[in-house]
Amino acid sequence: MESKKQKFVLGIGAPRCGTTWAYQNLRTASSLYVPPIKELRYFHGKRHENERASAIGKVLNRKDLSASDRAFIEQWKKVQDGNLKDYTSLFSRAGAVGEVSPIYSIMSPEAVKSVKMVLEPYDVKIFYFMRNPLYRDISHIIFTLHRQAKISEPRPEQDYLDFINTRSFIRRSAYLRNVRNWRAPFGTDLNLYYFDDLANSPRKFFKRFCTELGLEFDLDKVQKNPLNKSGSGNRFKIDIPKEVLTVLRDRHLSALLKWKFLPKRILEKWWGDLETFDLS
Numbered sequence: 092m093e094s095k096k097q098k099f100v101l102g103i104g105a106p107r108c109g110t111t112w113a114y115q116n117l118r119t120a121s122s123l124y125v126p127p128i129k130e131l132r133y134f135h136g137k138r139h140e141n142e143r144a145s146a147i148g149k150v151l152n153r154k155d156l157s158a159s160d161r162a163f164i165e166q167w168k169k170v171q172d173g174n175l176k177d178y179t180s181l182f183s184r185a186g187a188v189g190e191v192s193p194i195y196s197i198m199s200p201e202a203v204k205s206v207k208m209v210l211e212p213y214d215v216k217i218f219y220f221m222r223n224p225l226y227r228d229i230s231h232i233i234f235t236l237h238r239q240a241k242i243s244e245p246r247p248e249q250d251y252l253d254f255i256n257t258r259s260f261i262r263r264s265a266y267l268r269n270v271r272n273w274r275a276p277f278g279t280d281l282n283l284y285y286f287d288d289l290a291n292s293p294r295k296f297f298k299r300f301c302t303e304l305g306l307e308f309d310l311d312k313v314q315k316n317p318l319n320k321s322g323s324g325n326r327f328k329i330d331i332p333k334e335v336l337t338v339l340r341d342r343h344l345s346a347l348l349k350w351k352f353l354p355k356r357i358l359e360k361w362w363g364d365l366e367t368f369d370l371s
Contacts, residue, residue: 098123099182099213100189100304101206103273104196106263107230108220109289112314113300114191120312121301123187126167127153127160133181134206136194137172159183175209187306196269197262207276215280216304217273222286223361224264224343225368228255229336231263233329251335264343267350285357333370340365 100123102110114129127150132138138146150156150164163181170177182188196219198206221227236246236254254260262268274281282303289296294313301308344365350358 096212096214097184098187098216098305099210100187100216100218100306101195101210102189102191102193102218102220104193104219104263105221105227105266105269106193106196107227107234108222109286110191110193110220112289112293113218113220116297116313117191120297120309122307123189124159124183125189125191126163126181127156128167130192130194131190132192132194133172133178134192134195135198135202143172175205178209179212197259198272200272200275203272204276215277217277217281218284218300218304219270219273219281220284220286220289221266223364224266225339225365227264228260228339229331231260232331237329245330245332248332248334251332252338255335255339267346267352270352283352287357287360336368336370340368340370
């Protein structure tokens with residue numbers, strides 16, 4: 092009789108769509124063990140060694156560090172990011188385990204197949220959060236060009252245009268491409284979720300989320316409000332140039348009707364939000 096496989100849950104993105112909220116609640120309100128490092132980025136966009144060392148140092152300095160977290164960090168110190176044969180050594184052999192790295196969503200088909208091979212010993216579930224692509228883009232712009240760069244004033248229009256036309260930026264909201272790349276090897280083990288549902292009712296969302304992933308949960312520990320709300324609708328502090336917003340809106344209007352994987356209610360809401368978006 093074949094033994095039951097250990098559960099592995101992998102969060103692949105998209106960035107700025109509620110994955111930080113999911114990560115924090117999975118750690119505190121579910122039976123899933125995820126490491127004390129969000130965005131491990133083991134398979135893609137690997138951390139620079141200095142950044143990796145800094146992240147390790149911050150975790151090891153925590154006074155409330157659990158034995159599981161310490162064991163994970165000590166093992167992570169021993170392996171090289173990207174080394175496929177060492178990945179599973181990071182995780183305990185007991186209980187449900189996993190990680191959340193939004194950058195994984197834009198990986199190539201070949202790279203995704205490698206992840207499938209590495210995770211073959213597990214009972215795998217993949218979750219992919221999505222958000223109205225224009226709002227996701229706006230949040231990404233503010234986060235990267237302003238919050239991370241510590242620039243509180245609007246930048247030259249060309250800075251924004253250059254940024255939104257990079258391949259990396261475009262791919263983060265290319266949901267159709269990303270879903271196809273991950274669904275090809277993982278099939279129905281890829282679960283899609285929408286920021287709209289999370290923002291509307293976080294606890295109800297988390298209950299369904301954990302139930303579908305096969306995880307135990309405690310709703311009393313769930314954070315009520317989703318994080319990373321910048322760019323939701325027209326409420327953002329930075330006045331992104333009208334030309335930039337027009338390019339983004341038109342880009343997504345031309346693509347949206349091709350996204351047949353979207354539920355009708357989400358497709359209609361996103362289309363309506365894009366059509367009525369205030370560019371003034």
